[in-house]
Amino acid sequence: MPTGKGRSIKNSLLIFANLFVLTVAASCTTFDDIDALKTLRYEAGHQKGAGFCASCHEDIYNQWSKRSRHSLATTSPSFHHTMRAYSENIVVGLFMDEGMCYSCHGSKDVNEGVNCETCHGTVLRGVPIEKTHADKFTPRLSKLREPDFCARCHQSKTPVSGDNLSSTYTDWRASKAAAEGVTCQGCHMGKRQDDTHAYHGFDTAVRDETIYRGLLAVGGIRYNHPELRLTIENRIKGHSVPAGGPTRVLALELSFRDNSGTELFAKRQTFSKRFSLIPIVGAVPYRLIENTQLRSGEKRSLRVTLPSDVRKRPQRLVIVLRMYEVSDEYAGDIGKAHWASKPILQKEVDL
Ligand code: HEC
Ligand code: HEC
Ligand code: HEC
Ligand code: HEC
Ligand code: HEC
Structure with missing residues (x-):
């Protein structure tokens, strides 16, 4: 427990930090940047969850759940540890909240990270799944194949300074692969071995x-x-x-x-x-x-x-x-x- 004196020092530091943050916020595009970070990168709405898709797309489900880091994006200890550092901090909590984290990491409700519906769109309610496929999933595929689809989440800048926090997309744009027309999906989702469909393992060094x-x-x-x-x-x-x-x-x-x-x-x-x-x-x-x-x-x-x-x-x-x-x-x-x-x-x- 902090002592009385410790607490008052902590309080004055927090007031200082508040002033600091507000001054910086007022003097540049911070609020726009923060809004941009909070914007959902996927369609809002109640999801069915990956288990539902798995009933017909078992192979894809297994690749996603066993190999991909996407499937752990809302459950990993490091995610929660870091999110607490933000949301439980009085100063940061003023302008950032956990919504900012879930804007890329996936739905908080279904809590299974970046799942099928995060990328493909949520299932239409009360209609046969075939209709969702025809009205939504099939038309969307061309968008999903575009090179900047992954950039929605894999490219971002830090509020305040505007430096690129992650720059996987701009890196790629400057790369030999881009010059040759090879996209993120081309390398990460190319069919493997006996697959009949695009690979969904999104391999990560964490798991392999x-x-x-x-x-x-x-x-x-x-x-x-x-x-x-x-x-x-x-x-x-x-x-x-x-x-x-x-x-x-x-x-x-x-x-x-x-x-x-x-x-x-x-x-x-x-x-x-x-x-x-x-x-x-x-x-x-x-x-x-x-x-x-x-x-x-x-x-x-x-x-x-x-x-x-x-x-x-x-x-x-x-x-x-x-x-x-x-x-x-x-x-x-x-x-x-x-x-x-x-x-x-x-x-x-x-x-
Ligand atoms: C009742 C079985 C069933 C369920 C449940 C199901 N699908 Fe499908 N899906 C199919 C079939 C059959 C096809 C066409 C053959 C194929 O590509 O495997 C298909 C094709 C697709 C395609 C490719 C469409 C195209 O035009 O090539 C996508 C994308 C897709 N499904 C996504 C999903 C997602 C996401 C879910 C869960 C929200 C889901 N599916 C749930 C049966 C199902
Ligand atoms: C809705 C946001 C979102 C989209 C769209 C998205 N990703 Fe991700 N991706 C993430 C998040 C968040 C993580 C980190 C998950 C974690 O480690 O907690 C991640 C992790 C990864 C990883 C593993 C990284 C590592 O270091 O462990 C790869 C590879 C990857 N994504 C590739 C892709 C590719 C390729 C695409 C486009 C086809 C894509 N992602 C689209 C959000 C997204
Ligand atoms: C613009 C999209 C985006 C936003 C917003 C975002 N993340 Fe991420 N996060 C990613 C991606 C993509 C990765 C994968 C590593 C990389 O590309 O840097 C990742 C990786 C992580 C990791 C590493 C996970 C691991 O164990 O390997 C943690 C922790 C994390 N994010 C926490 C957060 C927290 C907490 C927030 C909210 C304050 C947040 N992220 C907001 C996209 C995002
Ligand atoms: C990170 C985003 C992302 C996630 C998560 C994701 N997909 Fe996909 N999916 C894509 C992209 C991009 C394509 C198009 C790949 C291509 O053709 O290059 C695709 C293609 C497909 C296809 C058509 C494959 C083919 O080759 O005919 C099906 C079916 C599908 N996804 C089902 C699913 C299911 C089921 C899940 C969950 C277990 C899932 N996807 C999770 C991005 C995603
Ligand atoms: C020329 C092929 C190629 C292209 C294009 C490419 N990547 Fe990669 N990427 C790889 C390889 C190979 C690795 C390391 C092994 C692996 O993940 O399969 C990797 C690793 C990654 C990782 C880290 C995985 C980890 O755990 O260390 C992420 C995240 C990622 N790529 C995202 C992307 C995104 C987003 C794009 C598009 C903007 C992209 N990649 C374009 C080949 C490519």
Whole structure:
């Protein structure tokens, strides 16, 4: 429990924060930006839920529910943790609420993330499902196939500074894939193996770290004591890695060891979008301060110098690549991540 004095300091800080937010809000397009973020990216209305569609589209349902991150978008612990940071904060609560989160993450009522109806439209009530197919689902398919359909949710800017929070779409627009006419759906939804329909797995490193196999490469390793040089390459033709906004951090973890396997030195290099945070409010991204995401097709050279207090020359190097989720209190401290994927890539080399 905070003490009386602590509470009064906290209160004056909150008043300060209020003034700060209001001043900023009055001085730029913040309110428009916030409204834009609150706008539903899908049709409102009571949904039947994915279980209903599953009765006839079992394969698609299984791909969506077992592989896709979409199916967890309203239930994952990290989503709720981050949403609480917003909605329970007096200052942020003034102008942002959980509606803003559900505007992209899916219906709060059915609570199953971005589901069939979020993308395809809600079922028409009181008429046979065939009529919904004919009147709604079929005509909509052409819209769903358009390149900017995914951008509704996968591209957004932060209120206040207007920097791109997630820029998967603008990344794609500038990519080789776009130049070749390959869309998000073209890569993510192409039929797999024996499928007779568009793939709905929307694979995520959270559920399957092997999706990046062959697409992220670490090479060019040269060790000239005390300096290591290596390269890391993003071979995805469509966009940066990590693909999204500040919630995902790719980390290259290097462990320098002696012959017996004892670690002499460890270094973690991260690739992500970093934003400065509004004071006190903390959770609200403000201005893009650094973007170290690996651009599509980029091969980046890295250099690591062992500090002079590491006296022994290392003999082995263990390299691991992992994806982390850091939606709220991160501020550069990976220890605060909500989860980490299993190794996307792991190798060991003699130095
Ligand atoms: C009673 C069975 C049944 C249910 C329930 C059902 N569908 Fe269908 N759906 C079909 C059949 C049959 C087709 C046509 C054959 C195919 O593409 O599999 C179809 C086709 C579709 C198509 C492709 C339309 C086209 O023109 O190619 C979409 C999109 C679709 N369904 C979405 C849904 C969604 C979303 C739900 C749940 C809200 C749903 N369906 C529920 C039976 C059903
Ligand atoms: C209604 C909003 C919405 C639409 C439309 C949408 N997505 Fe998503 N997508 C999300 C949200 C929200 C998440 C994050 C879910 C989570 O992790 O909690 C997500 C996650 C993903 C992921 C996994 C990302 C990761 O790092 O785990 C992929 C891949 C993806 N979407 C691809 C697509 C593609 C391709 C399209 C277009 C065909 C699309 N999405 C359309 C909202 C949407
Ligand atoms: C403009 C659409 C949009 C809005 C609004 C939005 N999100 Fe997201 N969110 C996404 C997408 C897309 C992803 C997938 C990662 C990426 O692309 O950055 C995501 C990922 C996340 C993740 C990472 C989930 C995980 O475990 O991997 C969290 C947590 C999250 N969002 C929380 C929130 C909260 C809380 C709010 C409301 C304050 C919110 N989001 C508002 C689109 C949105
Ligand atoms: C993130 C958005 C999204 C979600 C969630 C989603 N779909 Fe789709 N669906 C699409 C898109 C985009 C297409 C068109 C893909 C293409 O043809 O390239 C599509 C196509 C389809 C088709 C036609 C497939 C074909 O190849 O004939 C059916 C059927 C369908 N979806 C059913 C479902 C069902 C059932 C669910 C829920 C289990 C679901 N969808 C969830 C975006 C989505
Ligand atoms: C040239 C092919 C290609 C195009 C085009 C493409 N992607 Fe990707 N994307 C990939 C590959 C490959 C991966 C990593 C493995 C996977 O998810 O299958 C990936 C990963 C992602 C991820 C992160 C998944 C995770 O968990 O790390 C998201 C989100 C995503 N893409 C969204 C999009 C959106 C939105 C578009 C369109 C604006 C798009 N992609 C266009 C190939 C593509």
